[in-house]
Amino acid sequence: MAREYVRPESPHRAIPTESRNRGLPMIDVRNVHKSYRSGSRWVEALRGISCRIDRGRFAFIVGPSGSGKSSLLYLLGALDRPTSGEILVDGQSLTAMSEAQQNAYRREQIGFIFQAFNLISNLTVLQNVLVPFLPRGVTAAQRSRAVELLTSVGLADRIEHRPYQLSGGEQQRVAIARALVKSPRLILADEPTGELDSRTGDEIYTILRQLQESSGTTLVIVTHDRRFITPEDLVLEIQDGQLAGTAEPETVDYSATALTGR
Ligand SMILES: Nc1ncnc2c1ncn2[C@@H]1O[C@H](COP(=O)(O)OP(=O)(O)O)[C@@H](O)[C@H]1O
Ligand SMILES: [Mg+2]
Numbered sequence: 021m022a023r024e025y026v027r028p029e030s031p032h033r034a035i036p037t038e039s040r041n042r043g044l045p046m047i048d049v050r051n052v053h054k055s056y057r058s059g060s061r062w063v064e065a066l067r068g069i070s071c072r073i074d075r076g077r078f079a080f081i082v083g084p085s086g087s088g089k090s091s092l093l094y095l096l097g098a099l100d101r102p103t104s105g106e107i108l109v110d111g112q113s114l115t116a117m118s119e120a121q122q123n124a125y126r127r128e129q130i131g132f133i134f135q136a137f138n139l140i141s142n143l144t145v146l147q148n149v150l151v152p153f154l155p156r157g158v159t160a161a162q163r164s165r166a167v168e169l170l171t172s173v174g175l176a177d178r179i180e181h182r183p184y185q186l187s188g189g190e191q192q193r194v195a196i197a198r199a200l201v202k203s204p205r206l207i208l209a210d211e212p213t214g215e216l217d218s219r220t221g222d223e224i225y226t227i228l229r230q231l232q233e234s235s236g237t238t239l240v241i242v243t244h245d246r247r248f249i250t251p252e253d254l255v256l257e258i259q260d261g262q263l264a265g266t267a268e269p270e271t272v273d274y275s276a277t278a279l280t281g282r
Contacts, residue, residue, distance in 0.1 A: 046075040052105030067261035083258035131199030133209035139183040169197040189220035
């Protein structure tokens with residue numbers, strides 16, 4: 021159920037491929053394995069994961085601690101490479117990309133939201149949102165987009181404040197605005213409410229859903245807290261490095277590889 025939407029003109033977006041790739045899933049994970057070396061042993065974090073996520077979805081990766089959720093998310097963000105298998109995002113093979121292409125992919129196409137908000141303490145709220153553009157200089161359009169986003173997350177009157185003057189929930193809202201300012205095709209969030217109390221967590225999800233609704237971006241969120249999941253969401257459940265279940269079987273490839281990681 022890909023949602024149709026028109027993305028506003030955005031001069032800083034480098035690689036517009038939406039229309040060309042509209043028929044493809046946003047994310048196509050094909051038999052991905054990931055092993056880490058841990059001392060003299062190898063840890064098999066992902067053992068043959070195959071799944072698809074359509075564009076415009078609100079998708080969750082759930083599962084117990086240590087099951088491989090973050091590993092999968094980091095692979096989707098090209099923060100790391102699979103040991104084997106392939107990952108396509110909007111038709112582009114992350115595994116085939118060079119380091120430089122992966123850097124550009126992360127910089128231009130992905131918005132990351134982490135559990136620790138990762139704000140820069142000596143920059144203002146507004147400057148933190150504009151961080152992705154600082155290396156090349158901020159345009160007036162980018163600045164007004166940042167103010168617009170901060171307004172939409174309820175921080176219009178805090179733009180000149182520093183992170184330490186904000187609550188945890190407010191800091192995470194800054195991080196959300198920073199993730200969205202590039203108009204990324206994909207937002208990846210790892211336990212975005214993990215350090216927040218449950219009421220603040222509710223507020224963060226309300227904001228994420230509103231922003232996702234208005235931008236049409238695809239969102240993939242790792243969580244071990246199922247409270248925030250609604251029946252419309254896609255749920256990918258990982259157990260012990262393998263896909264255990266999904267709320268939406270028709271969009272997930274159960275054939276061949278989804279459940280056979282050995
Ligand atoms: N960089 C790493 N080096 C060694 N082992 C790792 C590394 N990252 C993750 N692991 C291991 O891989 C498994 C899955 O980890 P992770 O993906 O972080 O799980 P989750 O996010 O579901 O808690 C765990 O056993 C973890 O210890
Ligand atoms: Mg994790």
